[in-house]
Amino acid sequence: MADVDTDTLLRWLRTFAASVAAQKDTLTALDAAIGDADHGANMDRGMAAVVDALAATPPADPAALFKQAGMTLVKSVGGASGPLYGTFFLRMAPATGGAATLDPETFAKALRAGVEGVVARGKAEPGDKTMYDALAPALDALDGALSSGESLADALRAASAAADEGRDATTPVVARKGRASYLGERSAGHQDPGATSAALLVAAAATAVAEQEPEQGAG
Structure with a gap:
């Protein structure tokens, strides 16, 4: 199975930024129903800043890339999404x-x-109606697929499908964390915006790695 290089990780974050930009209004509408109506705008601004920062100072390795991305998000995004x-x-x-x-x-x-x-950071647990509800099943699907010998690209596709299922499963749930929890029972019936952006993050990783693997295998 191909290793993930820094170029692929850059492509992951650029793909995620593009997905967030395309879904900005959807993320904001979801957040308007149960939050502050700023998740789309905040994530779009933050990921645009990440892309700009990585272009201005190309990272030497994956660790440098992740550190730079994380610090940029913390500095440029308000609300809960930047710190998380x-x-x-x-x-x-x-x-x-x-x-x-x-x-x-x-x-x-x-x-x-x-x-x-x-x-x-967020003290989230399964079923709290947060981004964790998309990320946790994605990790489990990823680990399971890799342990079965699947390629990273296929494993990430499975992880993305699991993230989407986790995102969708937040809709009927009553929120127990974050701004949405203030609404109590009224938070049920609304898809969680954080789980929605988290599913975009996993899908972007699947896309980026799938684009790399043919290149690695072609020589």
């Missing part, structure tokens, strides 16, 4: 071990470290 997504990438950085490329297992381990950072 920033923590996600900042926790991924040391989990790479400073490697120049990441084998599938190390990439999966880094993703799990990032999600553990999100949990530590």
Whole structure:
């Protein structure tokens, strides 16, 4: 299975930024129903800043990329999303071990470290109606597919499908964390905006790695 290089990780974040930009109004509408109506705008601004920062100072390795992305998000995004997504990438950085490329297992381990950072920061648990409800099943699907010998591209496709299912499952749930929890029972019936952007994050990783693997296998 192909290792993930820094160029692929850059493509991941650019793809995620483009997805957020395209879905900005949808994310804002979802957040308007149960939050502050700023998730789309905040994430769009933050990811645009990440793309600009990485273009201005190209990272030398995956750890540098994740650290730069995380710090940029923390500095440029308000609300809860900046600290949570920033923590996600900042926790991924040391989990790479400073490697120049990441084998599938190390990439999966880094993703799990990032999600553990999100949990530590937001105190989220399964079923709380947060981004964790998309990320947790995605990690489990990723690990399961890799342990079965699937390629990273196929494993990430499975992870993306699981993230989408987790996102959709937030709709009937009563929120127990964040701004949405203030609404109590009225939060049910609305898809969680954080889980929605998290599913976009996983889908972007699947896209970026799928684009890399033919290149790696072609020589």
